[in-house]
Amino acid sequence: AQSVTQPDIHITVSEGASLELRCNYSYGATPYLFWYVQSPGQGLQLLLKYFSGDTLVQGIKGFEAEFKRSQSSFNLRKPSVHWSDAAEYFCAVGTDNNNDMRFGAGTRLTVKP
Amino acid sequence: GAGVSQTPSNKVTEKGKYVELRCDPISGHTALYWYRQSLGQGPEFLIYFQGTGAADDSGLPNDRFFAVRPEGSVSTLKIQRTERGDSAVYLCASSRQGGRGGGGEQFFGPGTRLTVL
Numbered sequence: 001a002q003s004v005t006q007p008d009i010h011i012t013v014s015e016g017a018s019l020e021l022r023c024n025y026s027y028g029a030t031p032y033l034f035w036y037v038q039s040p041g042q043g044l045q046l047l048l049k050y051f052s053g054d055t056l057v058q059g060i061k062g063f064e065a066e067f068k069r070s071q072s073s074f075n076l077r078k079p080s081v082h083w084s085d086a087a088e089y090f091c092a093v094g095t096d097n098n099n100d101m102r103f104g105a106g107t108r109l110t111v112k113p
Numbered sequence: 114g115a116g117v118s119q120t121p122s123n124k125v126t127e128k129g130k131y132v133e134l135r136c137d138p139i140s141g142h143t144a145l146y147w148y149r150q151s152l153g154q155g156p157e158f159l160i161y162f163q164g165t166g167a168a169d170d171s172g173l174p175n176d177r178f179f180a181v182r183p184e185g186s187v188s189t190l191k192i193q194r195t196e197r198g199d200s201a202v203y204l205c206a207s208s209r210q211g212g213r214g215g216g217g218e219q220f221f222g223p224g225t226r227l228t229v230l
Contacts (some may be wrong), residue, residue: 043204043221051219100169
């Protein structure tokens with residue numbers, strides 16, 4: 001069965017520290033990979049996406065993600081976290097077999113001053 | 114408008130009642146998606162429209178749920194005989210063209226929080 005796993009439900013980091021949010025997927029077909037951020041009362045905003053080509057993808061707000069096919073992973077990173085990055089982060093996967101995206105359960109990020 | 118809008122932002126209803134949730138997609142976007150997000154979960158796909166037609170309704174949980182998009186723009190999600198388990202945030206998204214893989218980038222609305230008492 002197709003699935004998207006975000007192993008960390010909640011992560012707390014200090015402002016200025018580096019961040020890595022994990023995402024693993026299980027799909028038979030070529031995946032299209034996305035990271036979205038959701039702030040309270042806000043809609044989901046796309047941070048970055050991977051369809052093909054360079055496996056290191058740059059996104060908005062200083063985020064990047066790396067697609068590792070051998071590990072079925074698409075982890076999100078940021079070298080220095082800002083207090084405004086506190087939010088819920090969702091990894092999502094689409095494939096050529098589906099019209100929709102499948103989302104992970106999300107990782108809630110708390111930023112300590 | 115500049116983005117996807119959804120109305121109402123909050124809806125409280127009683128068990129057994131009928132509700133309608135509205136989505137206004139970004140102008141010119143042919144693809145429209147409905148998702149349901151329960152507390153502590155990621156969005157769960159419900160239905161996908163390409164133009165006026167429902168191209169994929171495999172995510173609708175049962176026949177109490179129905180959605181329309183009669184003119185290929187605004188969409189309405191309709192829930193009959195609501196149950197407490199229907200309480201969730203209902204999200205709408207649109208994309209330029211839709212299709213396989215989730216249609217490329219989807220732009221999400223702020224959602225409608227439905228509470229069934």
